[in-house]
Amino acid sequence: MTLPGVKCTVSNCKFWQQGERCNASAIEVNVDGGSSNAHASDQTNCHTFAPK
Structure with a gap:
């Protein structure tokens, strides 16, 4: 399943x-x-990441 637009x-x-x-x-x-609360994108992290 691919997430559209991501x-x-x-x-x-x-x-x-x-x-x-x-x-x-x-x-x-x-x-x-x-x-x-975040004020800029560099204050966030994607916790979905998993190494190959």
């Missing part, structure tokens, strides 16, 4: 698919430091 450039993730697509069934994104 671009991923992390080619060493097991969910990465040709064409920079994500084939995970869901995505979990968290804020650095455990907060629930």
Whole structure:
């Protein structure tokens, strides 16, 4: 299953698919430091990542 509209450039993730697509069934994104508010994208992390 590919998540429509989700671009991923992390080619060493097991969910990465040709064409920079994500084939995970869901995505979990968290804020650095455990907060629930981010002010910029570099304050967030994708916790769906799993190495190939």
